[in-house]
Amino acid sequence: MNSPVLPVTSKPWISGAEPPFVRISKVTKRFGDFYAVDDVSLDIYKGELFCLLGGSGCGKSTLLRMLAGFETPTEGRIEIDGQDMAGKAPYERPTNMMFQSYALFPHMTVEKNVAYGLFRDGVRKAEAMEKVAEMLKLVQLTPFAGRKPHQLSGGQRQRVALARSLVKRPKLLLLDEPLGALDKKLREETQFELIKIQETLGVTFIVVTHDQEEAMTLASRIGVMNAGQIVQVGEPPEIYEHPDSRFVADFIGSVNMFEGRVSEDEVDYVRLDVPELQGPVHVGHGVSCTIDQKLWYAIRPEKIRLTRERPEGVRNAFPVYVEEVAYMGNLSIYRLKLASGKYVHATRANLSRHEEDTITWHEDVWASWADNAGVVLTR
Numbered sequence: 001m002n003s004p005v006l007p008v009t010s011k012p013w014i015s016g017a018e019p020p021f022v023r024i025s026k027v028t029k030r031f032g033d034f035y036a037v038d039d040v041s042l043d044i045y046k047g048e049l050f051c052l053l054g055g056s057g058c059g060k061s062t063l064l065r066m067l068a069g070f071e072t073p074t075e076g077r078i079e080i081d082g083q084d085m086a087g088k089a090p091y092e093r094p095t096n097m098m099f100q101s102y103a104l105f106p107h108m109t110v111e112k113n114v115a116y117g118l119f120r121d122g123v124r125k126a127e128a129m130e131k132v133a134e135m136l137k138l139v140q141l142t143p144f145a146g147r148k149p150h151q152l153s154g155g156q157r158q159r160v161a162l163a164r165s166l167v168k169r170p171k172l173l174l175l176d177e178p179l180g181a182l183d184k185k186l187r188e189e190t191q192f193e194l195i196k197i198q199e200t201l202g203v204t205f206i207v208v209t210h211d212q213e214e215a216m217t218l219a220s221r222i223g224v225m226n227a228g229q230i231v232q233v234g235e236p237p238e239i240y241e242h243p244d245s246r247f248v249a250d251f252i253g254s255v256n257m258f259e260g261r262v263s264e265d266e267v268d269y270v271r272l273d274v275p276e277l278q279g280p281v282h283v284g285h286g287v288s289c290t291i292d293q294k295l296w297y298a299i300r301p302e303k304i305r306l307t308r309e310r311p312e313g314v315r316n317a318f319p320v321y322v323e324e325v326a327y328m329g330n331l332s333i334y335r336l337k338l339a340s341g342k343y344v345h346a347t348r349a350n351l352s353r354h355e356e357d358t359i360t361w362h363e364d365v366w367a368s369w370a371d372n373a374g375v376v377l378t379r
Helices: 060-068 110-120 125-138 154-166 184-201 212-218 236-241 246-251
Strands: 022-031 034-044 049-053 075-080 095-098 172-176 204-209 221-226 229-234 256-265 270-274 279-283 294-299 305-307 316-327 331-338 343-349 364-369 375-377
Touching: 022 060, 034 060, 034 075, 034 229, 049 060, 049 212, 060 075, 060 095, 060 172, 060 204, 095 154, 110 125, 110 154, 125 154, 125 184, 154 172, 154 184, 184 212, 204 212, 212 236, 221 236, 221 246, 229 236, 229 246, 246 256, 246 294, 246 375, 256 279, 270 294, 279 316, 305 343
Parallel strands: 049 204, 049 221, 095 172, 172 204
Antiparallel strands: 022 034, 022 075, 221 229, 256 270, 256 294, 270 279, 294 375, 305 364, 316 331, 316 364, 331 343
């Protein structure tokens, strides 16, 4: 949730001020009868840190490998910096790829690992070592130049792999689950280092990840994938606050989902009959729908307010029973049971160290939310 909010002028996907740097047009990859990637079209712009996000087997790594040249599209076209990549081998492309395993040479020092690609390309030693020193300084590994990979921590090995990928200054860096091998705290710290390095160099990054929080933190934009297809592309706040399908709403973060039918359809509001809530939900804006149409209503746990008395002037308020409370330090998660038997979750930020009269286990309370707090989904 920490992605910077950029002005529209810095968002070429909105302003149209420049052509896409990477253009994927109707790309399909089949393995026999299996569609790993299915008719994907996607534009990525120069200087972006773009994340492909999805679960295992959704096609994100296959799409990355086609960009790198390790797989050939069955159908479709890939362009990088205005050039068609058809028939170009990986070493002929303006790309480099950083693998999840890091693939460091265990018998080489950090310095030699980073320099390896430059020497393979015939760069003179003095020039190569100057570039290596510059890159090690950028990733804060200068004191470790003489060490070997087994003498480094996981985070340090990750930065060596990143330096090796960037030292040749590719136009496009492809990263396949780059932080997957790190523990949670180190992964969070490294995310911000990755953003800083990308902004410093201005290289376009495409990152594959299954971690929603990682994508939300890193990305200028996210492409959510499912079953070989891109199901939604948007900036992190758009993906989180305005998912356009039940899959995206459920995949990104935590959500409470209800099925309902339209009972009132007006220009400035919609009312849904929701059996699991045993009452109507008031939506404070118009929705493209018809009377009696089946829809789904999604509400995030942090949007739900818990009170012992029914709040005045709030249309969406429902009695619940507090069955469980999980204390997570920065927040508490409430597992609530509706009269219908359905369970929902609410979260509350723990803003002070000692709170008296806090709602706790085995209480009958009210769960409420604002008219515009939820999202209506048609698919």
